[in-house]
Amino acid sequence: MSKESVSISRRGFVAGAGAAALGAGMAGTIAGCAPKGEKKPDEASLSVQQAYDPEAGEWIPTTCNMCFNNCSIKARVIDGVVVELTGNPDSSIGRGHICGKGAAGIMQLYDPNRVTKPLKRTNPKKGFDEDPGWEEISWDEAYELVDKHVKEAIERSGPHAVTGMSMVASQIGSLVRHTALGVIYGNAEGSCSDICGAGVHQLEYFFTGTGNARPDYTNCNYVIQFGTNAGTATRHGFNMTVEPFAERRKNGLRHVVFDPHMGAAGEKADLWVPLRPGTDAAVALAIAYVLVHEENLIDREFLTNRTNGPSLVDLETKRIVFDEKTGHSLYMDADGAAKPYDQCSAPQLEGSFEVDGKQCSTGFTLYKEHLRTYTPEYQEGITTVPAATVRQIAKELGEAACIGQTTQIDGVTLPYRPAAVDAFSGITRHKHAFLTCWAVFSLNNLIGATNAVGGFCGFDPICNGWTDSNPNMSWRPGLWEPEGLIDCAGLLLAFPNSYYKKVYESDYTPTTMGMMELQPISEDNHFEHIAQAHPDLYHTQAAEVALCYACNPIKWWGNYDEQAEIFKGYQYVVGIDMFLNESSYFYDVFLPECCYLERTEPLPHASGNHRVIGGLENPWTVPVWQKVVEPKDGAPSSWELFSELASRAGKNAEFIATLNGMFRVKDEYSVPLDQKLDVEAFADSILKSNIDEKHDFAWLKEHAVYDHPRTVDEVYIWANGDPGRVPLYFDFMLEAKGKVEAKAAELGIPWETEDYQALPDWKPGCGHEVVDHAFDILPVYYTDAINTDSWLMENPYINEINEANPYGYTIEINAATAAAKGLATGDKVRLVTTEGVSVEGVLATSEGVHAECVAVIGGHWGSKSAYMPNAKDKGVPVVHLVPGQTPDRMDHVCSAFDQCVRIKIEKIA
Known part of the structure; x- marks a missing residue:
């Protein structure tokens, strides 16, 4: 080709x-x-x-x-x-x-550069400068090559010899990919890109019972955002959020944004607060300091009755004290007796006490004392945010929360806290991301806004079913009995999940390169990138074959040349995509997937409606995904492709049975187990099982969408007075710390456990300190409403918009910083790291970026693929500057990846 x-x-x-x-x-x-x-x-x-x-x-x-x-x-x-x-x-x-x-x-x-027929590499040499010598082959040969090489690797080295990779753009497709490889080959390895909410999702699970949360926009009066453009340019449910958010803004909602770059959120905000990258935790803890120590604007009733703040903590061990008979945590009652939390009628939120000879303080007392370090003046030296600004925002937030007020919805009296603090992936691109997310989201607990009307609520914490008469699709958070803390439902399929159970009851022995067992609070297999590069260090088995579905893994994790070496090390690489991107220069066989307009997919939003923002105004919605035109050259969808692999392996029954369990398909509606999966028939079985026979796939194709109204208790989890608390003092982190350290010592591997602590902190991440004053700039990147990282750059429409945008393919720099360096708009420059890695681009000055930063859209841009002419060499790939294979850049709690790196700017004559 x-x-x-x-x-x-x-x-x-x-x-x-x-x-x-x-x-x-x-x-x-x-x-x-x-x-x-x-x-x-x-x-x-x-x-x-x-x-x-x-x-x-x-x-x-x-x-x-x-x-x-x-x-x-x-x-x-x-x-x-x-x-x-x-x-x-x-x-x-x-x-x-x-x-x-x-x-x-x-x-x-209709892009003429789409690939619609399978291709086989004929040039054994791999590299960005090597022509793979693509040759068209039949689908039979393509499937046989995949099956042959995967099986041979597994026969040589076992199922861990194969790894799968997927992008979040097709999360259901990723589930099917993982399921198929597991059923057919017993494979359990897999990795994912840095594009995720590592840390964010975990804290939202802890506080709202579900892995995605948001301000209750229709009832909110004050929103603070850290590192997110939610409701203005990006984030889950973007097109659902813009309308209610804009309506509330028009009617007086105050909007404050903390971000090194003035993205769409900062442009729309009442107040944009630029801060040094990676310092969000310091400013959040300073806001908490003002709320607690200066303004006393905290919801003591919520902290007492809906957090574990009253828990008695042994001052010697720093561990919560548990009752020997019930196994439940002890609170101090108003009568002076320490009692299990569920037997305590008037828990004391603050104080120090002696219990069975132990000197104890409540968790909240320790938290309050812990905050004394984080004065507005202290954080100013870390973040560059003026102390007066922090005091102003903290006071506004506390006053906007209407602490103590209630409201009625559908006859139910509920706490009314119309203020919320939100964040997303901008604060997760750093080491200590878990601590940062913890510090930020805890502000909602202080003002009682967590799970309250107008406050910070989960997308879908509870579902009573998609119809009044069929509870098959239903879930609600369980209870971790020892402390009365709410558990959660999984992000996509909404099955019961408990981080506490993982911490206290699981075996910490790693079974895959992702090493998830050593990260009981993680959601993402990011550590596979490190283990693949250093298998001897972590005693892991490096994968020999990689199957890359709908992704560009050369570009999704740090320095591209380092990634290229990893891919050269694989013995065989399978690519499934629509375009030949950079990663395809390292593929051995390429299987094209049809365009989304050419395919049918069951349940595109999964069970938990992962991208649906929730709220009473948004019903449970099951939309149709059906092909609108026939696929070009008969290219299959991912469902069809993986179903074909399962069928060829004689694994139809196992594959379909597993999918039935995932999507809650009832036996009477199952598709035949002895035949290759029919995608439309499977979609039909899901709908009949979880709604009813009337609302089958034929009905959905005609009507486009099925709706079922949400109820008050599905949106506000304590509407019925159900028990449940959220953690304020994270004792379970100390439990995990001891077990992780013991397992790492047993295995003889290095592992960082410093972030396993009971209270949140700010800690400096990579690149925070200026070691060489010539390298005084931190590059950051952001997304806007027209781009999806690097996925869409080949698209002519998107490319033209980016070319017309003065900041589209340029390097944005603070105007004063540029002037001080003798630079100006239009200058061609080189960004260089202390290790000598560099990227080039053209400057554009503005007032919308922190003085110590440069900013670009889509940090993974700068395509190297000649097969994508619209994208080739466009934009500045600042992520290439970041070392991607060093363990010191990993957050060992939640698998976040630190992308901060110090650079200098050189003008190119």
Whole structure:
């Protein structure tokens, strides 16, 4: 296959492709590159109006997949060609909106550089400068190559010889990939990209019972955001959030944003507060200091009755004291007797006491004392945020919380706390990310806003079923009895989950390279990157074969050259995607997946409606994802591809039975176990099992969406007065610390446990200290509403918007910093690390970036793939500057990856 690829503009496609597609079937002429000699339509002779009859065709409902939000959309199809995409106003998922990414989906479908036929490498040499010598092969040969090489690796070295990789853009596809490899080959390895909420999800589980949470926008009056553009440009449920958030802003909601860069959130905010990267915990703890020690704006009733703050802590061991008979934590009652928490009528939130000869203080007393370090003046030296600003924000937050007030919803009296503190992945790209997320989200507990009306609530902590008469799809947080703390439901499939059980009851012996057993509070297999690079250090087995599904793993984890060496070390690499990206230069076989508009997928939002923001105004929604046009060259979906592998291996029964369990399919509705999985039939079985027979897949294809209203108790978890607390004093972290240290010593491996502590702190991460004053700048990156990291850069629509944006493919620098360095907008510069790694770009000055930073959109940009001409060499890949294989950059609690690195700026003449 040739490297010659077609570059097409948005204007050219709009003017010519619509008519050309209708007349000549442009939708299916090119597989990976343009046929030589074929001429493009004469753009000048065509107009948009000539492309198609505005009254022709039909609107077919389906689901977008241009980012992980999966909004409900409609596709206008004329004679088998998609000519327009729009939001679906009948669905709460997206609320009828379509963003720029979604509108550009039509160009993903008809991009002439898509690959639609399997390819085999013929050049054994691998590298960015090596032509793989792609050769088209049949699907039979492609499947046989995958099966052969995976089986051979497992026969040589066991199931851990194979690893799977997936991107969050297709989380259900990732589940199916993991399931298929496990069923067919017994494989258990897998890794994921840095694009995730490591630390964020865990704290949201602890505090809200579910792994995604958000301000209760429709009832909130004050929102603080740390490192997130939620509701303005990105985040889960983005198109669902913008409307209520904007409406509340119009009606007086005050919006404060902490971020080194003024992204969309900072632009929209009442107050943007730039801070030094990686210092969010310090400013959050300083806000807590002001609330507790200066303003006394805390919800003592919530802290007493809904946190474990009253727990008695042994001052010698720093461990919570438990009752010998019941095994429950002890509180001090008003009568002066220490009692199990569930027998204590008036718990004392503060104080020091003697209990059975032990000197004890309450957890809250220790927390309050712990905060004394974090004065606004102390944090100013760390964060650069003025002390007066911290005091102002803390006072505003505490006063906005309406502490002590209640409201009624559907006849239920509930606490009213219309203030919330939110955060996402901006604060997780650092070491000590768990401590940072803990410090930030704990502010909601101090003001009683956690799980309160107007406060900080989970997307989907409780579900009573998707219909009144069928509770098959239902869940609610359990209770960790020793302390009365709420457990949680898993992020995607919403099965019961308990971090406390993992900490106290699990075996800490690692079984995979992800080493998750040594991280009982982690969600992500990030540590595989480190273990793959250092198997001798961690006594792990390096994988020999990698299967990469819908991802670009060369670009998703630190320095690309380091990643390239890892991929050269694999004996065989399988790629499944639509485009030949950088990683494909290291693939041995490439299996194309069809475009999202060409495929059907069951339950795109999983069980927990992972990208649906929740709230009473957003019902339980099951949207349709159906193909709107036939797949070009018959390319399969991931479901079909992995089902084919399972069938060829004679594992249909095991594969389908596992999927049935995952999606709660009842036996009477199961698809046949002795046949290859039929995707539409499986979607049908899910709907019949979890709704009813009337609302089957045929019904859903016609009606687009099934809704069922949420109830008050599903949104506000304590609406019925159910028991349950959230942790304030994290005793379980000390339990984990001892067990992790013991296991690491037993295995003879290094492991950091300093962050396993009972109270949150700020600690300096990588790059915080300036060692060499020539290297005084910290590069940061951010996402906007038009890009999904590097996934969409090949798209002509997206590329044109980025090219028109003065900050699109440039390096943004603070105007004063630039002037001090003798630099100006338009200067070509080089960013260089102390190790000599560099990237180049063009400067653009602004007032919207911290004085010690430079900022770029999409830190993984700068494509090296000649097969993606629109993306090649566009943007500045600052993540390439970050060492990716060193353990010291890992957060050993939650598997976050520190991307802070000091650089100097050199002007290129």
